[in-house]
Amino acid sequence: MKKTIYIFLAISLLVLAGCEEVVEPDKIKDSKRFIVVTSLISPQSSEILAEVSWSRPVFGIVPDYYENPDIIDNAQVQLSDGTTSVSLIYNEDKRLYTIDASALPIVTGGTYFIEVTVENQTVRGECTVPDLIPIKEMYLSSKNGWEVDITMSWEDNPDQTNYYRVGGYSLAENDRSYSNLYFNSEEFKSDVNRDGMVISAKGEAYLYNQHGETNRVKGVLISSDKNYYDYFKNQNLYSSDDPFSEPVILGSNIEGGLGLFAAYQFYEEIREF
């Protein structure tokens, strides 16, 4: 049906043959570049990673487009839990700042701070690790031989705002991921208007074994802070091929810069079907 809409637009634009001209947007052309810090932390990760880069002003020339000229390799990256502070070290291969998770354990309920300094300019971020929420039930029902409907449910923690993301895979041999579980508009859920209740999400997946043998499906429930939720929910909405969609602001919680410093908990469970 999208095709139909584009046919509409194409016809009308053909009828009204337009003309184009390059213009100079003065105000926007002079915009400055920002330090971009991106780091996700979780008690379930063995390593803490952070990427530091420059943003690109939209207008003008970007040299070495394919060479990632944006990455900053000489930043000072400090992570702290309020009492202990550790420095993340730049890893040339990964082009990331890293440290083993044991250096600063990420714990449920803990608040963490990141501070990044580049050329005398410092930007900061802060996040708090939410509770781990287990999957309560995962109900699978076959649509036909090759597709399966999934309903996943979990119990919300009362008296706090919680944010969730659901997903997973259908599995092939050796629990190799075969196909994504598609939750579409139900991938992101918050407990607004259903605090403390059982929350469920419906999705579907393609099965690996299509001839009646047992299938394995892995369900994942991520419980996250608001920063994570806003960023990835909006990333999902980000659609560059729809000329009429409202601009998406991914949301940044880096003070003085751009990017994301967010915390989440990762819960997974495998069911046979």
Added chain:
Amino acid sequence: MRNHFLIVVLLLLINTNAKGQSSSSFTISGYVKEHGSGELLPGVSIYHPLLQKGVTTNSYGFYSLTLPSGKHSLRFSFVGYETVVKEWDLIKDVEFDISLKPSTTELTSVEVVAEKLEKKSEESQMSTLEVPIRSIQELPAFMGEKDVLKVLQLMPGVQSGSEGNSGLYVRGGGPDQNLVILDDAIVYNAYHLFGFFSLFNGDALKSVELYKGGFPSRFGGRLSSVVKMDMKDGNKEELKGKYGIGLISSNLTLEGPIKKEKSSFLVSGRRTYIDVLSLPFQDPEYRTAYYFYDLNAKFNQEFSNRDKLYVSGYFGKDKFKTIDKEYDYNNRAGWDNATATVRWNHQFNNKLFGNTSIVFSKYNFFIREEEKDDDESFELSYSSGIKDFSLKFDFDFFPRPEHSIKYGISTTRHSFTPSALVIKDSYTEPLNSGNVYNSFESAVYLEDDMRLLNRLNINAGFRLSHFAYGKKSYINPEPRLSMAYMLKDDFSVKASYSKMNQYIHLLSNSGIGLPTDLWVSSTDRVKPQSSQQVALGFAKDYIEKNLTFSLEGYYKKSEDVINYKEGASFLVLDNPFSTQELRWEDNVTSGEAWSYGAEFLVQRKYGKFTGWIGYTLSWTQLQFEELNNGNKFFARYDRRHDASVVGIYQMSEKVTLSGAWVYGTGNNFTLPTNTYRSVYHTFENTHYFSSEQVDYYEEKNNFRAESYHRIDLSIQLHKKKEKGIRTWEFSLYNAYSRKNPFFYYIYSTYSGNQIENKLTKVTIFPILPSVTYKFEF
């Protein structure tokens, strides 16, 4: 509901009692018609110069004036018609119907004009605009298609959106906040071809009025404006008609008596023919076509002087078609509007006039796809729309010359179909989804147009509106006040206040009037929108010069206005299966809006040279908790300066020249200022940092486009033929071919390892000439 009826009955009783109040007073009442056609004339001024008292005819040409016994002389005057003065020695009630002759331009001398002019300064009403239907026919039009809404855009306080679009932006409000009514029926989508043309070309219309503030209490349901259009009744004396042939469409209007002076009809239609003309040039195996048509029809019957029946309707459709014979694929999409109004006028006595209306209105958008491939077949049909049934009772009561009272009650049942989908294919079970949501919107109103102390005119009114959706119901009082104090005979100061509520909302984020725009109801989660507006102004008539001058300042605050959330898209049709679950309420957010500004208008409505100069200085700001980080931002069509100069010159009986120049501050667009690297998180609990850049917007609507201006010119050549008058019209749209921006996009050029982004402006209408032929008989 029962209470509402009680109020009406009560008011009726008061009226009948009022009749016998003073025995030394008598009432002159009757109807004012157009000479030659029998068309009833609304808005005619009936004035007693000695007593400085007067009334105007209502929408159906009825008037009533109660005066003390004795000698009186009354002046019947209306713009474009010859004034008639009539004298009476009142000893009993008088019923007097009168026909006014349309005045011809040649007769116009300064003295005559002075008589004809109704004084703007005298009206209690402010913030209204009237466009003579004649100027709609005489002004240059885009592609030769006359367009009522585009002429309204030339008035101060009314702005156009993007290039070529017919949508009206009134005092900072969007097209969704305009109440567009045609013969009492709400028109939901007033546009053809993505808004480049409106449904109304003026051929079938008798009058067009626009209210942008100080709303009389008989109107409600929208925040920003009321565009009231009434169709002609149809000539009661003789068969008349006209046809026009233009570049993209042709039209025909016929009107005439069925039974002379008792009943008449009017039919007016228009259809485009790009589809027919392009057919020979298309591949017979793969064809696409587009057309639209309009059809207005009206019938009226006069049973007696006191009882009249009107039946009128509008039907219009836009349709796209694609037929691919090779793949046995065909696709149809389009939208249609239909309205039907049945009205019965009854004059209860010489002071009370009543009208009962039954109204139906419908808007529907549809897509149909069919595909056949050997033994497989696929059929899809999607539709969305709104359907209304209304019942209205309206009364005009003229107890004394100082009071003209209107009151009434109305109720509407809205049926919304946000999306209905039917899919049939060879493999799966047929899918049939779609819910209809009903809601009820009702109101009672009372208003009194008072002329007090000879110098003070007040229109005070009250409207009580009610809306019910499921178990949720809203009830809102809406006080209205508009007043004029005459500082001198031709100079007044005016003020007004109005509160408005809007219970149904238009979901539209394209801003260009796409047919996919969807009307939805207020619900328990989405509250009705409301606004309060105050305005203060001056009006001055220069009678000798035949000029009206007005200056107004306004301030409007709106609450609970809706907007799409960031990232929301109108292409909900993207995945037909998702529409079943799509909650539009999740896609919208409520906020506040502020509009304020000043408007200046000098207008010459009558004479050889007519036209106006308008200027608007305005600001429109919005604030939504969930948009732009909760900060205030300027609206997309926030326009600091907006000016227009419009002139029509009747050089001779044979030549009419006209031109319109418009200027407007550029629209606001949201452009990213930076892009940056993003992160992805997988369900295997790994993150990867992607060089795929995402846009960073410092704030919403941060880029102001270049200013918009253009001039349109036209010349009409008339010639009297044996059977009528033929007119050739040649016009130029955007005569100096200004490259006005339609939209902007970012264009990237790659060379080697280097990338350069440039902002590119797209212009769609350079200079566009057009020619039309018209014949009136």
